[in-house]
Amino acid sequence: MASSSPRTLLLLVLAVAVVVSDAQSQLSETFYDATCPQAASIVQQKVNAFVDADRGLAAALMRLHFHDCFVRGCDGSVLLNSTDTMLTEKEALLNKGSLRGFEQIDEIKMELECACPDNFTQLVARFARVGLDARDMVILSGGHSIGQVHCGAFFERLYNFQGLNITDPSMDPEFAAILKVQCPQTKPFGFMALDATNGTFDSAYYLDLLTNKGLLESDVALLSDPLGVEYAIRAVQDPMAFLNEFGWAMIKMGAIPALEPYGWRRHCAFVEPKY
Structure with missing residues (x-):
């Protein structure tokens, strides 16, 4: 042996x-x-x-x-x-x-x-456990309108989709080619903007998804369900409504009860002593 x-x-x-x-x-x-x-x-x-x-x-x-x-x-x-x-x-x-x-x-x-996120049904179930619904999930995903992500987060989609050594066929070919320049297979250590209008919080993230230019599989999974597609289209068609809905969804998320409440703090990084 x-x-x-x-x-x-x-x-x-x-x-x-x-x-x-x-x-x-x-x-x-x-x-x-x-x-x-x-x-x-x-x-x-x-x-x-x-x-x-x-x-x-x-x-x-x-x-x-x-x-x-x-x-x-x-x-x-x-x-x-x-x-x-x-x-x-x-x-x-x-x-x-x-x-x-x-x-x-x-x-x-x-x-x-x-690289291996939950599908739409699993994502909905996770959000439901903390009191958020499918609409909240899709709207809050719009937070990916700003920020960057490490190339490793979508490396498998570019070079080894489902272990087959291919690019994810659902990804726009021209977009994939751009990503491969920024994140070469031999040195996938860079970062990419999460959507086309990096630095601007808007609904362009959803337009990217609808045109097969989403980066993360968890984002792409949003369009695997008609409900996700409906919300994505609505966000693109009415950007101001999306911004308003996102704000309310953030407030709703902020109301999720703490598993172990620590109460008021004088300094955010320290828990007040119990007497």
Whole structure:
């Protein structure tokens, strides 16, 4: 039997680490097979880049895997941050300052979520859990009218859509060609504006979606449902109405109850002491 390379081992380690928070009690290395077949290649690319930049990270990641799985089973608990009422494994006396690789795992997980987002139905369900409806979801997505996104967030759509080494056929070909110049396959480290009028908050984001020039799969997913298409068209046809609706949706989102209310603070970064 051929021996596995260190990078292959790390790929398996990270593949488990990035799914464990979603899989809950059912761990599976095939967790993403149906919904995100390119997951393994994303993890592999990121691990290769990280280890090339820091050779010592290979040992650090394997140590993380051991500390998580050997002590209490592979539950991802070593990745948790401490709170006021709970000291987690990563900050325990014997581990604090000695375990590392957390930032790299977070970055890999973030890229997976960007490359393999929820579909429209799943997105609606997520918003519903906090009291927001489908309309709120589509309107709040208009926040992508301003800002930039890392090339890695849409790398798979450009070069390896669904693991097939092709460009997403739903993307406008001329737009894809522009993206490939800004985000070459060999150096996908740049940033792209989220819509055509970068820096101006308007409804151009929806026009981009309707003309197949959306960047993120989560944005494109909005048009997979007639309701999303309807709201997108309305935003393009009546930009002022969109701005008004966006404002109200932000207010509604701001009213989502806190899971653990901390009350009034003198300084935003510090919780007031309890006497």
